[in-house]
Amino acid sequence: NDIFFDIAGRDQPHFLLRKTQTGWEPISSKEFATKVGGVLSALRSWGISRGDRVAILSENRHQWVVADFACMLLGAVVVPIYTTLTPEQTSELLRDSGARAIFVSSNKHLEKILSIREATVVEKISIMDDVFDPHAARMTDLMRLPADLHLEASGRAITADDLATIIYTSGTTGTPKGVMLTHGNMAANINYFCRDFGFHAGLISISFLPLSHVTARCVDLGLLSQAVTLAHLPQIDQLPQTLLELRPHILLSVPRVYEKVHTQVEMKAAKSPQKQIYQWAMRTGRAHRSDILAGRTPASLGWKLADALVYSKIRAGLGGRVRIFISGGAPLGRNLAEWYADVGLRICEGYGLTETSPVIAVNTPGAYKIGSVGKPLGNVGVRIAEDGEILVRGPSVFESYWNKPEETRNAFVDRWFKTGDIGRLDEDGFLYVTDRKKDLLKTSGGKFIAPQPIEGSLKHHPFVAEAVVVGDKRKFPSVLIFPNFAALETYCKQQELQFSSREELVRVAEIKACYAEIVSALNKNLAQFEKLKKFCVVADELSCANGTLTASLKLRRRVIEELYRDQIESMYEETKVAR
Numbered sequence: 001n002d003i004f005f006d007i008a009g010r011d012q013p014h015f016l017l018r019k020t021q022t023g024w025e026p027i028s029s030k031e032f033a034t035k036v037g038g039v040l041s042a043l044r045s046w047g048i049s050r051g052d053r054v055a056i057l058s059e060n061r062h063q064w065v066v067a068d069f070a071c072m073l074l075g076a077v078v079v080p081i082y083t084t085l086t087p088e089q090t091s092e093l094l095r096d097s098g099a100r101a102i103f104v105s106s107n108k109h110l111e112k113i114l115s116i117r118e119a120t121v122v123e124k125i126s127i128m129d130d131v132f133d134p135h136a137a138r139m140t141d142l143m144r145l146p147a148d149l150h151l152e153a154s155g156r157a158i159t160a161d162d163l164a165t166i167i168y169t170s171g172t173t174g175t176p177k178g179v180m181l182t183h184g185n186m187a188a189n190i191n192y193f194c195r196d197f198g199f200h201a202g203l204i205s206i207s208f209l210p211l212s213h214v215t216a217r218c219v220d221l222g223l224l225s226q227a228v229t230l231a232h233l234p235q236i237d238q239l240p241q242t243l244l245e246l247r248p249h250i251l252l253s254v255p256r257v258y259e260k261v262h263t264q265v266e267m268k269a270a271k272s273p274q275k276q277i278y279q280w281a282m283r284t285g286r287a288h289r290s291d292i293l294a295g296r297t298p299a300s301l302g303w304k305l306a307d308a309l310v311y312s313k314i315r316a317g318l319g320g321r322v323r324i325f326i327s328g329g330a331p332l333g334r335n336l337a338e339w340y341a342d343v344g345l346r347i348c349e350g351y352g353l354t355e356t357s358p359v360i361a362v363n364t365p366g367a368y369k370i371g372s373v374g375k376p377l378g379n380v381g382v383r384i385a386e387d388g389e390i391l392v393r394g395p396s397v398f399e400s401y402w403n404k405p406e407e408t409r410n411a412f413v414d415r416w417f418k419t420g421d422i423g424r425l426d427e428d429g430f431l432y433v434t435d436r437k438k439d440l441l442k443t444s445g446g447k448f449i450a451p452q453p454i455e456g457s458l459k460h461h462p463f464v465a466e467a468v469v470v471g472d473k474r475k476f477p478s479v480l481i482f483p484n485f486a487a488l489e490t491y492c493k494q495q496e497l498q499f500s501s502r503e504e505l506v507r508v509a510e511i512k513a514c515y516a517e518i519v520s521a522l523n524k525n526l527a528q529f530e531k532l533k534k535f536c537v538v539a540d541e542l543s544c545a546n547g548t549l550t551a552s553l554k555l556r557r558r559v560i561e562e563l564y565r566d567q568i569e570s571m572y573e574e575t576k577v578a579r
Contacts, residue, residue, distance in 0.1 A: 037147025
């Protein structure tokens with residue numbers, strides 16, 4: 001709550017930016033504080049008090065942050081819900097948390113809540129869109145209410161041990177668990193994360209990763225605490241245009257967005273008359289990679305020419321003035337990080353979990369090693385268990401899961417939180433994450449294989465949207481490849497290849513040969529026991545909608561393996577292998 005009182009005492013005309021029909025409109029720090037005060041008054045009038053749970057079901061918008069601060073000042077516990085969840089999943093979270101009130105963004109989500117309301121204890125609903133509905137209070141009206149007279153006393157009475165939020169994990173292996181984070185957990189992480197990036201007033205960042213995800217929410221709170229201007233973007237498909245409009249200085253993203261930018265650049269270069277110039281520029285970038293990774297601008301004339309002809313145009317597509325790129329939420333992949341370095345951009349990869357509020361370690365402008373996730377934060381202790389698992393402790397580590405005492409006990413060993421990730425620390429204190437412990441494959445020959453680095457290398461190719469390595473208890477590993485159909489269809493048009501459906505497309509001989517070449521090239525860099533002996537190109541897309549990805553876009557491996565069991569079995573029946 002100290003962040004809010006700091007904001008309320010500021011005179012910051014461009015605190016937030018919201019998109020309107022006429023463009024981007026600023027919200028001042030004073031206006032924001034007034035809105036928070038009004039919503040807090042409404043919550044109190046509804047009988048919401050310290051410890052009560054209040055849910056938020058909304059895309060990123062300034063009202064999300066208003067509701068968040070109002071709840072935290074009152075001592076209510078915020079339960080963020082992904083907009084991509086089904087009514088059944090949403091109902092389960094509302095029932096488990098016992099949320100008494102909920103903020104929804106639109107009629108679409110209001111209808112979802114009304115359809116499941118009887119199965120929950122939700123008493124009050126507020127809608128963010130400026131529409132009338134007898135079942136919901138307009139948040140526009142709530143934000144205009146007089147500020148609660150006890151706002152400051154209420155906010156300052158909240159202690160570090162008070163529960164701030166229950167965030168439900170993605171659930172890659174089963175039922176989501178509610179992670180209980182206190183005000184102290186979040187404050188400890190935000191304070192240390194912000195120290196080494198030089199965030200300050202006058203900088204702009206775009207908030208487009210779902211605020212339901214702990215990384216987006218806590219990093220945004222950190223940026224606001226440093227007076228960085230935040231623009232909220234409800235739809236990620238508007239990101240390319242928004243980058244050009246706002247020209248942000250800070251970009252926090254998941255690897256998937258960085259992958260899309262890379263794919264688009266590669267596709268554009270492949271069909272450009274200046275393809276050879278692009279290839280020369282990439283060779284030049286590789287030769288100067290060490291300078292970029294060290295934070296230096298190369299002095300050679302060759303690099304400056306490549307920058308003028310190629311790199312500057314890539315930066316222009318990202319707005320042209322991003323100073324700090326941060327990646328989290330999933331492994332970035334070394335190949336992708338190297339490509340960005342080769343075009344003059346250094347991505348600071350970090351690592352964390354919902355249970356750690358979230359940042360455990362992060363590369364910073366002053367302490368950076370490509371391939372690592374940086375050094376642990378100053379107040380986070382990290383050690384590696386005998387089996388390679390990363391163990392963490394510190395003030396940002398949660399204490400328990402909501403209503404799950406057994407899972408809580410199993411999550412700790414000698415008061416160290418078991419992350420479930422395999423990793424190592426180097427001699428300089430940089431942390432490297434290999435894979436999820438539960439995702440490691442063990443071949444019938446007893447060899448352990450980490451699938452994520454292999455999948456990341458495959459996804460670096462523009463034709464690969466997703467890859468899932470399989471082979472647990474098998475003689476050798478194989479891979480399911482899910483194509484980037486946009487890139488593939490463009491290629492087919494260029495090559496005049498005929499097909500009438502996606503199923504037919506992946507069976508075209510030339511296309512199969514392309515993927516065989518991709519797998520073969522990767523195999524040259526893998527240990528013998530890691531080599532992918534078989535592959536299957538699947539004419540589908542992985543998504544949250546079909547249950548193959550979590551709400552935070554992580555692979556649901558067990559679901560995928562069950563769904564594509566026939567394709568997997570076929571790879572172990574045939575004799576032909578990829579070399």
